[in-house]
Amino acid sequence: MLKIYLNRKTVNIRYQVILTILFLLFTIAYSLESWGLSKEALIFPRILYFVISVTGLMTILESISITDNEGVMINKRFEFEKVNLSFDLKIFIIGLFLFIALLEILGTMISIVLFLIFCMYFLGVRNWVLIISISILSTLFIYGVFKLWLSIQLPSGFFLDFL
Amino acid sequence: MEDILMYVVGGIKDIFIESGYIWMIVGSMLGIIVGAIPGFTSSMATGILLPVTFALSPINSLIFLVSVYISTIYGGSITAILLNTPGAPESSATTFDGYQMTLQGKGFEALGVSIMSSFIGGMFSYILMIFAMIPIAWFAIKMGSTELFLIAILGVSILATLSKENASKTLLSGFFGLLVGTIGILPTGEWRGTFGMIYLSDGVQVIPAIIGFFALSEIFTMIEKDFIVDTNINQKRDIRMILKGFVVPFRYPITLIKSSIIGVVVGAIPAAGATIAAFASYGEAKRSSKNGSKFGTGFPEGIVAPETANNACTGGALMTTLALGIPGSSTTAILLSALMLQGLRPGPQLVRDQMPLVYAIIMACIISQLIMVILAVLSGYGLTNLLRIPTKILAPVIAVFCIFGTFSVRNAVFDVWVMVIFGLIGLLMKKFDFSLPAIVLGIVLGKIADNELIRSYMRFGDEFYLQFIKRPISLVLLVIIVSSIVYPFVQDFIKMKYQRK
Numbered sequence: 001m002l003k004i005y006l007n008r009k010t011v012n013i014r015y016q017v018i019l020t021i022l023f024l025l026f027t028i029a030y031s032l033e034s035w036g037l038s039k040e041a042l043i044f045p046r047i048l049y050f051v052i053s054v055t056g057l058m059t060i061l062e063s064i065s066i067t068d069n070e071g072v073m074i075n076k077r078f079e080f081e082k083v084n085l086s087f088d089l090k091i092f093i094i095g096l097f098l099f100i101a102l103l104e105i106l107g108t109m110i111s112i113v114l115f116l117i118f119c120m121y122f123l124g125v126r127n128w129v130l131i132i133s134i135s136i137l138s139t140l141f142i143y144g145v146f147k148l149w150l151s152i153q154l155p156s157g158f159f160l161d162f163l
Numbered sequence: 164m165e166d167i168l169m170y171v172v173g174g175i176k177d178i179f180i181e182s183g184y185i186w187m188i189v190g191s192m193l194g195i196i197v198g199a200i201p202g203f204t205s206s207m208a209t210g211i212l213l214p215v216t217f218a219l220s221p222i223n224s225l226i227f228l229v230s231v232y233i234s235t236i237y238g239g240s241i242t243a244i245l246l247n248t249p250g251a252p253e254s255s256a257t258t259f260d261g262y263q264m265t266l267q268g269k270g271f272e273a274l275g276v277s278i279m280s281s282f283i284g285g286m287f288s289y290i291l292m293i294f295a296m297i298p299i300a301w302f303a304i305k306m307g308s309t310e311l312f313l314i315a316i317l318g319v320s321i322l323a324t325l326s327k328e329n330a331s332k333t334l335l336s337g338f339f340g341l342l343v344g345t346i347g348i349l350p351t352g353e354w355r356g357t358f359g360m361i362y363l364s365d366g367v368q369v370i371p372a373i374i375g376f377f378a379l380s381e382i383f384t385m386i387e388k389d390f391i392v393d394t395n396i397n398q399k400r401d402i403r404m405i406l407k408g409f410v411v412p413f414r415y416p417i418t419l420i421k422s423s424i425i426g427v428v429v430g431a432i433p434a435a436g437a438t439i440a441a442f443a444s445y446g447e448a449k450r451s452s453k454n455g456s457k458f459g460t461g462f463p464e465g466i467v468a469p470e471t472a473n474n475a476c477t478g479g480a481l482m483t484t485l486a487l488g489i490p491g492s493s494t495t496a497i498l499l500s501a502l503m504l505q506g507l508r509p510g511p512q513l514v515r516d517q518m519p520l521v522y523a524i525i526m527a528c529i530i531s532q533l534i535m536v537i538l539a540v541l542s543g544y545g546l547t548n549l550l551r552i553p554t555k556i557l558a559p560v561i562a563v564f565c566i567f568g569t570f571s572v573r574n575a576v577f578d579v580w581v582m583v584i585f586g587l588i589g590l591l592m593k594k595f596d597f598s599l600p601a602i603v604l605g606i607v608l609g610k611i612a613d614n615e616l617i618r619s620y621m622r623f624g625d626e627f628y629l630q631f632i633k634r635p636i637s638l639v640l641l642v643i644i645v646s647s648i649v650y651p652f653v654q655d656f657i658k659m660k661y662q663r664k
């Protein structure tokens with residue numbers, strides 16, 4: 001929660017307002033991008049712009065509350081309540097981004113193995129036999145299901161062409 | 164009557180000609196396993212497994228997904244009963260009495276009650292489907308573009324009534340989802356909302372949205388725990404106890420019938436879902452039962468009611484999905500995508516031109532229920548061991564499967580990025596109590612609603628909006644939509660005024 005301290009009141013803004021603002025910003029971007037299109041193209045979006053604006057505003061208002069300071073003197077103007085994002089989650093998200101970014105460079109097999117080793121190790125798994133065997137088995141499973149059974153062309157990467 | 168018999172026989176024949184029974188067994192097994200894992204919903208299971216169906220024929224792909232759908236709902240009750248942790252939201256009400264029975268040493272008997280109740284609820288709804296599909300089809304054909312547009316909007320707006328405390332957030336999620344669903348190239352050739360990206364010319368793909376919002380966001384939540392369920396409770400395994408539980412539901416015939424009806428009706432309401440059916444049924448059974456005070460203490464009727472309703476819901480949801488093209492739940496939204504991927508258009512056209520396929524799906528549901536009972540008895544044994552796998556191993560492995568499942572839609576890494584972005588938004592939405600089903604339903608229904616409205620405009624010109632009032636079905640739908648949007652806020656206002664007095 002974000003707290004804004006005024007003389008006698010405190011304005012409390014819940015962080016859900018961030019998501020609401022993101023939705024509203026996207027809606028504005030969409031409307032600018034679609035500017036100038038034909039009438040048929042904009043009938044439904046225009047209805048949606050209106051209802052999204054109304055519900056967005058309502059959500060923002062619901063996120064804001066004002067409380068009394070009850071005579072207590074507060075020296076600061078703003079206070080941000082910390083958002084706790086666990087180390088495990090941060091590592092996992094970083095790993096995910098790296099995996100997808102390197103997928104077409106390194107290829108499917110290498111990327112999966114590296115991703116699983118990275119995640120399992122940094123998330124706390126220390127049994128290397130388990131890490132390596134799960135990585136290899138999962139890779140083979142993915143290859144078997146998607147490449148062999150579904151005949152889907154998986155990224156082979158710059159280094160390995162035999163996939 | 165003769166037509167119905169002909170379609171039923173044809174449906175059974177189609178299943179066996181195409182070896183659909185193999186996919187029923189595989190789907191039921193996977194559905195029970197996935198359903199038993201807390202956090203893994205039926206929509207997540209069908210979403211992740213949807214790409215697997217690309218290689219299958221239309222009938223086998225639908226049989227497989229429907230079997231997964233039906234079994235996941237039962238699967239959720241295993242952990243609900245044995246570990247007090249519902250494997251799926253639909254099984255939340257089952258914990259009230261199911262877990263109490265476990266504490267009394269009757270956990271496996273409770274599983275038996277759950278299996279038979281699920282079976283009866285499901286069979287009731289599918290037998291109803293056999294007779295109801297033709298009249299529904301007749302009614303559905305009378306619907307024009309204005310009615311279909313309004314039904315799509317109804318699917319999103321009705322969620323607001325069902326989540327009164329977060330009505331504005333639910334509506335915002337739903338309408339935003341509708342906007343995202345309108346991205347793409349129009350029939351007029353114009354590019355709308357694509358921001359110049361060629362991959363968005365075909366719109367935002369439903370599978371990345373479903374896997375991102377439902378599966379990946381849940382994986383992000385799972386990472387923060389060591390195990391999926393933290394518990395050391397052990398239960399004595401005995402198949403005779405499960406079989407003993409099979410006869411218990413028949414002691415409560417009125418609860419069985421009422422819960423089945425509640426399930427079918429709630430399932431038929433767009434977007435309502437099995438969770439609501441289960442709670443509504445539990446509440447009604449507790450209210451009307453002679454032993455209402457015993458509910459919550461390990462009373463078997465407290466398991467019969469929700470488990471019958473949540474499985475009966477599947478038939479109701481399938482009816483609206485197949486006949487109207489509007490999903491009755493998040494999972495049937497995925498089934499709708501599966502139909503479209505196979506080149507079929509759910510709705511009045513499907514029931515008019517592809518009735519044999521529709522009846523093959525209904526017969527597959529009935530046979531799947533029978534297979535589910537057999538597999539459910541066996542799965543009660545080993546499934547709880549799955550929950551002992553640390554999340555540090557399970558989460559990355561499932562994430563890899565999600566990534567390639569998404570990639571396989573169009574062989575595009577772009578879709579994977581979309582899935583991850585939706586996954587992160589889904590995580591934020593969970594933390595701030597926004598509705599995930601609303602946004603996903605919006606994305607699925609956005610294109611449908613947009614196409615129908617454009618069609619309406621092309622037919623009636625600038626005064627197309629008058630058709631919403633002139634046409635009786637449209638007028639009724641409009642009134643329901645406006646009421647469902649306004650009702651939660653009016654209720655709040657009245658409550659506030661009453662409290663001030």
